Amino acid sequence: MKLLTKSTLLAVLAVVLVIPGISMAEFPEKPITYTIPFNPGGESDITARLQEPELEKYLGVAVNVTHKPGGGGAVAWSEFQRTAKPDGYSVVGCNIPHIIGQPMIRKDAGYETDGMKVVMWFHFTPNALVVSKDSEFKTLDDFIQFAKKKPYVGTVGGSGTYSANHLETIRFMKAAGIELTYVPYTGTGPVIPALMGGHLKGAMTYTPVSVNYKDKFRTLAVAAEERVPALPDVPTFKELGYDIVGGAFRGVAVPLGTPQPVVDKLAEAYTAANKQIAKKQLDLGFVMKYATGDDAVALIGTMRKAYGDVLADIKKKK
Amino acid sequence: MNREINTEIASGVVGLILSAVFFFALEDISWMSILFPKTLVYIMALIALALVVRGIIKPSRDRIFHVGSNVRWMVTGVLFFAWVLFMPVLGFFVSTVVFMTIIVGYLARARSRVTIGKFMVWIPIVIAEVTFFYLIFTKVLYVPLPEGMFF
Amino acid sequence: MVFETFMTLLDPVIILSIFAGVSAGLFVGAMPGLTATMALAVLLPFTFTLPPLHGLVALGAVYMGAIYGGSFAAILVNTPGTPSSIATAFEGYPMSKQGRALEALSIATVASAIGGIAGSLFLLLLSPPLAKLSLRFGPAEYFWVAILGLTLIASLSEGSSTKGMMGGALGMIIGTMGVAPIGGETRFTFGMPVLQGGVAMIVALIGLFVLPELYTMAAKGKTALTAVEVDSKARSSFWRVTKTVFSMPGNLIRSCIIGEIVAIIPGAGGNVANLVAYNEAKRASKHPEKFGTGLPEGLVATESSNNVTVAGSMVPLLTLGIPGAPPDAVILGVMMLHGLRPGIELFTTSGKLTYGFIISMGLAAIAMVPVGLLGGRLIYKVIFRTPVYFLVPTIAMATMLGTYAVRNSHTDVIIMLILGTMGYLFKQIGIAPAPIVLGLILGTIAEMGYVQTMLSGQASQYPALKLFENGLSHILIGMIVFSAAWPYLAALKRRIMSKKGGSA
Numbered sequence: 001m002k003l004l005t006k007s008t009l010l011a012v013l014a015v016v017l018v019i020p021g022i023s024m025a026e027f028p029e030k031p032i033t034y035t036i037p038f039n040p041g042g043e044s045d046i047t048a049r050l051q052e053p054e055l056e057k058y059l060g061v062a063v064n065v066t067h068k069p070g071g072g073g074a075v076a077w078s079e080f081q082r083t084a085k086p087d088g089y090s091v092v093g094c095n096i097p098h099i100i101g102q103p104m105i106r107k108d109a110g111y112e113t114d115g116m117k118v119v120m121w122f123h124f125t126p127n128a129l130v131v132s133k134d135s136e137f138k139t140l141d142d143f144i145q146f147a148k149k150k151p152y153v154g155t156v157g158g159s160g161t162y163s164a165n166h167l168e169t170i171r172f173m174k175a176a177g178i179e180l181t182y183v184p185y186t187g188t189g190p191v192i193p194a195l196m197g198g199h200l201k202g203a204m205t206y207t208p209v210s211v212n213y214k215d216k217f218r219t220l221a222v223a224a225e226e227r228v229p230a231l232p233d234v235p236t237f238k239e240l241g242y243d244i245v246g247g248a249f250r251g252v253a254v255p256l257g258t259p260q261p262v263v264d265k266l267a268e269a270y271t272a273a274n275k276q277i278a279k280k281q282l283d284l285g286f287v288m289k290y291a292t293g294d295d296a297v298a299l300i301g302t303m304r305k306a307y308g309d310v311l312a313d314i315k316k317k318k
Numbered sequence: 319m320n321r322e323i324n325t326e327i328a329s330g331v332v333g334l335i336l337s338a339v340f341f342f343a344l345e346d347i348s349w350m351s352i353l354f355p356k357t358l359v360y361i362m363a364l365i366a367l368a369l370v371v372r373g374i375i376k377p378s379r380d381r382i383f384h385v386g387s388n389v390r391w392m393v394t395g396v397l398f399f400a401w402v403l404f405m406p407v408l409g410f411f412v413s414t415v416v417f418m419t420i421i422v423g424y425l426a427r428a429r430s431r432v433t434i435g436k437f438m439v440w441i442p443i444v445i446a447e448v449t450f451f452y453l454i455f456t457k458v459l460y461v462p463l464p465e466g467m468f469f
Numbered sequence: 470m471v472f473e474t475f476m477t478l479l480d481p482v483i484i485l486s487i488f489a490g491v492s493a494g495l496f497v498g499a500m501p502g503l504t505a506t507m508a509l510a511v512l513l514p515f516t517f518t519l520p521p522l523h524g525l526v527a528l529g530a531v532y533m534g535a536i537y538g539g540s541f542a543a544i545l546v547n548t549p550g551t552p553s554s555i556a557t558a559f560e561g562y563p564m565s566k567q568g569r570a571l572e573a574l575s576i577a578t579v580a581s582a583i584g585g586i587a588g589s590l591f592l593l594l595l596s597p598p599l600a601k602l603s604l605r606f607g608p609a610e611y612f613w614v615a616i617l618g619l620t621l622i623a624s625l626s627e628g629s630s631t632k633g634m635m636g637g638a639l640g641m642i643i644g645t646m647g648v649a650p651i652g653g654e655t656r657f658t659f660g661m662p663v664l665q666g667g668v669a670m671i672v673a674l675i676g677l678f679v680l681p682e683l684y685t686m687a688a689k690g691k692t693a694l695t696a697v698e699v700d701s702k703a704r705s706s707f708w709r710v711t712k713t714v715f716s717m718p719g720n721l722i723r724s725c726i727i728g729e730i731v732a733i734i735p736g737a738g739g740n741v742a743n744l745v746a747y748n749e750a751k752r753a754s755k756h757p758e759k760f761g762t763g764l765p766e767g768l769v770a771t772e773s774s775n776n777v778t779v780a781g782s783m784v785p786l787l788t789l790g791i792p793g794a795p796p797d798a799v800i801l802g803v804m805m806l807h808g809l810r811p812g813i814e815l816f817t818t819s820g821k822l823t824y825g826f827i828i829s830m831g832l833a834a835i836a837m838v839p840v841g842l843l844g845g846r847l848i849y850k851v852i853f854r855t856p857v858y859f860l861v862p863t864i865a866m867a868t869m870l871g872t873y874a875v876r877n878s879h880t881d882v883i884i885m886l887i888l889g890t891m892g893y894l895f896k897q898i899g900i901a902p903a904p905i906v907l908g909l910i911l912g913t914i915a916e917m918g919y920v921q922t923m924l925s926g927q928a929s930q931y932p933a934l935k936l937f938e939n940g941l942s943h944i945l946i947g948m949i950v951f952s953a954a955w956p957y958l959a960a961l962k963r964r965i966m967s968k969k970g971g972s973a
Binding site: 035039040041042045046049050052053065066067068069070071072074075078079105106107108109110111150151152153155160161162163166181182183184185186189190192193194196197198199200212213214215216280283284 | 510513517606649652736790798799801802876878921924928
Binding site for chain 3: 329332340348359362366382383388398402405417423
């Protein structure tokens, strides 16, 4: 059976390679499955739901969003790399730093960072250091002074371990020369009540939280290159003298070996969808990205460098 | 049939075996990740031990596997496993039609004689039923069911 | 304002979407494995095309219907259709075995409707203070809530509670498989990458409850249900059942309050509420020993409490933007897409929408009565008319599909079969499935609470002291002590009473 599918695949590939013009004119001709490796209701899911109708409009076929949560995404990615066919009809959502961190830290994450072809990174949620509105910390400096006086007392919540939030907190501690205690939660959702209820001093979270809870939280700084459109009054870490830029990038990937024209077509479709939903997403605190092709690969490289040292440090300490 | 065993000792022994399985699977990772599971394994071993001790001090016996035919549930169980394991090979639809028909025939045998004529009635019903669920899941709920060599 | 809003809801399109939503929810809830979260996620794209109010109304109705629909499978097949109706099976299934299935279904319907209405009333009238209370739950409190939940094991395990405790410990260990919620490393994966995802609670729930039932049916060669209804028409008539339900006002009020309190604790929902309400109903009862034999009291407690959580969990959602239960995350997503920011302005500037949504959930609860009574009879007839040799593979297929759909995972189906088969063997030696599932539900909460507390206390010399710092923790600890000591207290009381009786 396996042999059969493999040889058919080879045949298809051969045809595709020899006469790309003809066969590519036909992609896509059946529904596309768009797998989200997380639970419904999260940022990845919401974005996919927004993209879905736009993608369908552009591609002219149905795009079915399904979920395969587990292991912080690893379950979906390992299965995708193992079984998905490189024909462009299987697309999986992927995130930085997850796909960089997990294979480094876990004994066997079941997949490789470079084991799939990223079609596009379509948006970025920068990390943001957030405190409660009635907190004593008015500026980033207040926070740093406090942490200098009382090492480890400053508890900073965030989503997950080895996540963008976690790694950013560590980079921040290094850059500012302070000691904080990072408290991981299972996702961004539970961090919010913990911060509101005063169970944490601050939270390293993503900018959409800053935007959505404007009247409850104060954002001290964001880890973006430049100020986030939805938060014009919030300084960046860079402005304040700490060179940290990072957060979660979301994108989509296809299996390695997917023909280039198909990848291009998908990239075009996602670019078009991204432009359509940009307004809604910007208002929610996202930063739009249009990294396709080599840019997409380069981004993985940059972020691997940025977080790699931190991860290696943690690994050594263990 | 009359099978009686001391279920306290039995469940204690099962608990000890499971504790051992998980104990040897404990790995040397950061305290945050391992503290809780480790504690639980010890707690389970303690409870299991208590069960064994109590079973020895105050022995009591209970009947087990006393409902109906044991062969029948075991065969049904094996058929369930085969059904699921064949799903990625035959695809959900084909695998389900095949194994549902087998289970229907097997269980019906307990009550009455099974004839070819009866299968002629059952098979269309099974196919109709599976088609209904298959369409709901794939077309309405967008669940990508396992595909095999057919579809 | 409220009255005005009510009038806008009397739009035929809205009424229709309520009925359609409840019916769809009912189907999803009755199928083991299909959860409210999944139903809402599937519906999401449709709601984009609707105006915000219509979309939210439809989602609320589906949510309400799904939590209620779980009781059908619990009563008729001894399988909680959703984790919110675990305890419903304890009383509902014995009733079915006695030929009182229709009565049980009707009681569940009426109790669910009352719970649903109570939940919307809580949400309408008491949101701000309840939201404040929910914020006081920090890591330490979560830990104690989980421990308090574990004291339920004593009443959930049929027979020996030591065996129940072992089941609970096993459930918690199974719950730790996969990526650590805090710490991020993987545990107990036995070298298989796919186990990084761990064992989803719902997968274990389906396996542990359904398979033993299927094996028993196969072994017996017939269903355990009595097809002969004991004057079914009279006993299950709507008015009679309504009277029965209202004849226990104490039980109703207690269960609704329990449901509401559990609902506002983010992360816990109907799955915990129904068990707690059941336990308390048993404890307050004059004849606790009869629980498990088909008592309407138990049914009323579980079904009213779990439907309270539907609107109840929206208290933290609407006021603070915190999803109280997984399905609420989807609703939060819809609100965000429509530019509705949770908080006070939701009740002021977009009050019409918010109040409309809240009231519509009450209406959905009322709509459950006709839909449920009709649908219940239909499902009942189908299940009773089907010969066992068709019923076993059909239920098996439905559970496989349901399990698969949880995470679109074939491995989950295999895990379900393995756990279920183990569950059947465990049942033989007296380890019931309920404590194992309870351990699975609470283990993760306990672990996160414990490790987070330890982390927050890192600056002090004894981090563990953080567990005992807050007033709310003290209250919870008191409740744990009371709950653990209760069986002994009750026994003592009985002994004293019998002595008195003897001497008189």
